[in-house]
Amino acid sequence: MATNEEGSMRIRTEPESTVPLENNQVIAETGEVTGSGGTSNAALLVEIQKLRSELIATTEDNRRKQEEMLQKLKSATEENMKKQEEMLQKFETKMEEMKKGMSEKLQSNEVLTSNDNSEKSGNIKNVSSSKSVKQFKLKHVFKDVSNFAENVMYYGEREDHDNVKWYIGVKRNNNHLSFYVYCAPFAPADKWSLQTKLEYKVVVEAKVTIVETTGLGKKKIRTFDESQKYFSDVILVVRDTKFYVSKMFLAAQSSVFKALLLGNFSESKQSEVALNGIDPDDFHYFLEVLYGESAIDDTNVEDVALLADMYETPTAIRKCEEFxxxxxxxxxxxxxxxxxxxxxxRLKAFE
Structure with missing residues (x-):
């Protein structure tokens, strides 16, 4: 006969172990379970362990993302502070330069006004002082100076400064030019004077128009005269100079020549075609470049570039750029x- 102790379910447990819990951790410890409830308890243990692993993984992932965000924020803050410091440094440097420039101008340009002359005429003297600073510039463009009459004064526009009318005068004398600065007070007192420091600056501009040149070109490398007649099928006439050339060759080099010599223009049917508005020497160097010669130098590169642009010839344009x-x-x-x-x-890129 079984006793109550023998018929009852026997459950044996192992001693519990103590593990410190970290944040957001769930730890389940259990001993060996015997009897009919063992299967469900084991499944529960597995589920708990799975949830624990997922929770730990989620926590670690969130921590990593937070650290990355903090690092990015720190880097952005440091970069912003660096830019602000650079801008502040540039501003301080600019202010120092402006202060220095203003100080130099104030020291080098000074005008004094006083009344110490016993006559109504004015005296202009070259002096400097630091008591008062009044600065201005007189400027006037005198045109056609080469046609000025002898010993005739030509005046610039009047300007009003400090109750005085100021203007510039120019006079031609024995093929020399003399420059004057005039001042006339509006209401002079019985005694008046004006002390100034004058600094002159003369700007000369000469407009040159070359109408025609003869015998100034450099030595020709290649000929395009009648000796090339056998190799040509058209004559290009520039002023009185004839150039014996090939239509097909020029058409391959230039879209303008292609339209002119092979297109529907009347010139395409002519044996001689006149080209107006260009210089024969310049055109000769231009043709030399198209035919592969090293004809460009500092004296003609601008002329060749003009024709290269006019007739749309990539080869000549490239040669000008390379030179x-x-x-x-x-x-x-x-x-x-x-x-x-x-x-x-190609040169515009260096602008």
């Missing part, structure tokens, strides 16, 4: 001027 970039002794400003005027794109 200006690699060999020319011209100033950078002059090169850029030619590039802009005649559409030399």
């Amino acid at each position: 200006l970039l690699e060999k020319s002794k011209m100033t950078r400003e002059k090169k850029l001027e030619i590039a802009i005027r005649y559409n030399l794109e």
Whole structure:
């Protein structure tokens, strides 16, 4: 006969172990379970363990994302502070330069007014003082100076400054030019004087128009005269000079020549075609470049570039660009001027 102790379910448990819990952790410890409830308890344990793993993974992922966001925010803040410091430094440097420039101008340009003359005429003296500063510029453009009459004074526009009328005068004397600065008070007192420091600046501009040149061109490398008649099928006439050339060759080099010599224009049927508005020497160098000669130098590069742009010849344009970039002794400003005027794109990039 079984006793109550023998018939009852026997459950044996292992000693519990203590594990410190971290944030958001769930730990379930259990001993060995025997009897009919063992299967459900094991499944529950597996589910709990799974949830624990997912919770730990989620927590670690959130922590990592937060650290990344904090790092990005820190980097952005440091970069912004660096930019602000650079801007502040530039501003302070600019202010120092402005202060220095203003100080120099105030020291070098000073005008004093006082009354110390016993006559009504005015005296102008070259002096400097630091008591009062009044500065201005007189400017006037005198045109056609070469036709000025002898010993005749030509005046610029009047300007009013400090109750005084100021103006510039120019006079031609024995093929020399004399410059004057005049002042006339509006209401002079019995005694008056005006002390100034004058600084003169003369700007000369000469407009040159070349109508025609003869015998100034450099030595020709290639000939396009009647000796080339056998190899040509058209004659291009520039002023009184004839150039014996090939229609097909020029048409392949230039879209303008292609339309003119092979298109529907009347010139395509003519044995001689006149080209107006260009110089024969310039056209000769232009043809030499098209025929592969090294004909460009600092004396004719602008003329060749003009014709290259006019007749739309990529080969000549490229040769002009290469010369200006690699060999020319011209100033950078002059090169850029030619590039802009005649559409030399490679040089425009250096603007």
